[in-house]
Amino acid sequence: MVNESPTFSPLYRQIKNLILQGLESGEWRPGEPIPSETELATRFNVSQGTVRKAIDEMAAENLLLRRQGKGTFVATHSDPRAFFRFLRLVALDGSVEPSVSVPLECWRAKAGQEAVRVLHVQLGDPIIIVRRLLQFSGKPVVVDEIYLRGDVFEGLSLEVLKEHQGSLYTLFESKFGVRMIRAEERVRAIPADHASAELLGVAEGTPLLSVERVCFTYGDKPVEWRRGIYSTVEHCYFNELN
Amino acid sequence: MVNESPTFSPLYRQIKNLILQGLESGEWRPGEPIPSETELATRFNVSQGTVRKAIDEMAAENLLLRRQGKGTFVATHSDPRAFFRFLRLVALDGSVEPSVSVPLECWRAKAGQEAVRVLHVQLGDPIIIVRRLLQFSGKPVVVDEIYLRGDVFEGLSLEVLKEHQGSLYTLFESKFGVRMIRAEERVRAIPADHASAELLGVAEGTPLLSVERVCFTYGDKPVEWRRGIYSTVEHCYFNELN
DNA sequence: GAGTGGTCTAGACCACTGC
């Protein structure tokens, strides 16, 4: 169990990778429990403390969720606590309203330069584009244009989107087995164009937020790129800095 | 060492609070090392592992910085790695340019309703207001208006600001003993008014980011409120979601 | 009560830093 190589990697990190493999391979699916610490310890021939440290790190990265007395579970976006993990939008008056997703369009296309650069696909590879509206207490607040890898989300259609309840990421988990781990957002201020102005109910030229998001699944593989146009008339983009 | 109260608090968290007290009281100042784990363990009559767990949490919260072989240090904003911790601004082309802070004005005032609400001071209490410009590679990108508690930052003046090299938060640490721990930001899109347009070199009405930040020191005490007006012509607000 | 994660300990050894 000793590692004398120049690129030293502690045992618990090797264990972490083994557990990660289980997640990637689908051995344990989102929401399901993984084996207990003692069970994993005997399986991997290490002490419980080492497994514990591996799980600690993964829980800190929101990959696993520990629940004392019950077990350790694969994190899922359908957990209500995870809903605002990727949606940093709050009402100016502090009220918390549930959001409703209204799918507008969904069509297939071939990857252009932008998709190639961000999604790591080849030029002309199939991609899927979704346009949808996000409403808070009945009012439209966000217009999203979402680019997805066609190979990963094969079968996605407007009908599927309309049938589904809940956030897009729960749909991606349950129907396509894709779990979003991490995302990067780039925010800029832009004037409302004609289409966005109409959809969001603001005057053309009104300053809006352009929020570009790249979303990664296991292995830091980018699978979604989206641009959201946020109206900040009654909401704002909220961020906590630590 | 047993705790049978209904509000159970593990030992390592009590140790954490003791170390926190040392930070708040200034027993160890930013950049300085705290005593070694074994030393703290004997001082607090617990095992090294318990001290370790306390320090682990504080390192995760960016309160302490561990350096193998050297010791554990009080985190500081003058560490270059911490520079972009609170400034989520990157160039669109990905280049990393150092920023220069240009103080414009600094005056004393009495707290209005906004300051009362955010900074938890009394109406009419002394506050200090700073206006400054942030330049990247010579170009103005951010105009900041900064509201500070007068009791905490007594003695701050335009001269002091102009003399100082480095970020504002390093000045706050070295001259006023105030360390910023955590911040909240609220981002909205607004049109450039006349003054901002002139300072940032954009046309009046250009969409800009309004970034309001509340900054907290130990004990979650708010000591700074600022509104930054960001030009997103060549930069964007970057955020990583985990 | 059995099983889970959570805490605490004591001790051994490894990796890194600086004298």
Next chain:
DNA sequence: CAGTGGTCTAGACCACTCG
């Protein structure tokens, strides 16, 4: 070389959940 943090172990006991 001594001193620091980093890893790993084995074992005891506590707190929580559920049947």
